[in-house]
Amino acid sequence: MKKLFSKQQFMIGLVCLLIGFMIAILFNTNHKTTDRDTRDTWEIRTALLEEQKIQQNLYKEIAEAEKTLSEYQEQTEHQQIQSLKESIQKLREQAGLTEKSGQGLIITLKPMFLNNDYQEYPEINAELLQLFINELNAAGATEVAIENQRIINITPIRDVSGNIYVNNSSIGDLPTELYVLTNNSQQIKNHIEVSEIGDYFALENVTISISKESDITLPEYDEQIDLRDIEIVDVAKEGES
Structure with a gap:
């Protein structure tokens, strides 16, 4: 009986702790001061469109890269060399290093x-x-x-x-x-x-x-590309946060 009572007390205490934690979070959320965004509507709209375009392009590039890798693995050595040359040319075009x-x-x-x-x-x-x-x-x-x-x-x-x-x-x-x-x-x-x-x-x-x-x-971009200030960042995989 004593053991059962102790277990009940523990469960009740745990529930009370969770409720108190949730109330604290709710109170903090409702009273938290949000920094005011001083940008005008045009700047916010432009920034949002740019971020959406970057995200869409990123998804497209990932899909194309996966498709290229899949095709590359199924090719012969001669075909792989040709595919690499075509990929390099395509990357040059995308980077603006060729006339278009x-x-x-x-x-x-x-x-x-x-x-x-x-x-x-x-x-x-x-x-x-x-x-x-x-x-x-x-x-x-x-x-x-x-x-x-x-x-x-x-x-x-x-x-x-x-x-x-x-x-x-x-x-x-x-x-x-x-x-x-x-x-x-x-x-x-x-x-x-x-x-x-x-x-x-x-x-x-x-x-x-x-x-x-x-x-x-x-015209093509004809200057030297300096990558010294370029930083490599880790991109979270789908499903990761």
């Missing part, structure tokens, strides 16, 4: 002259140009070049002594042309025309002109 052609848009950023007697020649800054690139990517651009500079994942866009440098080359003064490859030119054109990005450029007295083209050739 296709349908798309030519977007011209040019001065909006309001008063030729008093208005200074319009300029844009690197931050606004980077914002525009992000907007194009979010709208469905697959490849982008600014003037003769191919944009890849590690391309820096910087302000240097009043000039904008893309990669390590100055793109000069306005007008500036962007070349965009996409499978849906009209979608990007519509998106840019209703986006707030046009208002941002208008504040700098710059206007956006868009023309659809059936054949555009983007």
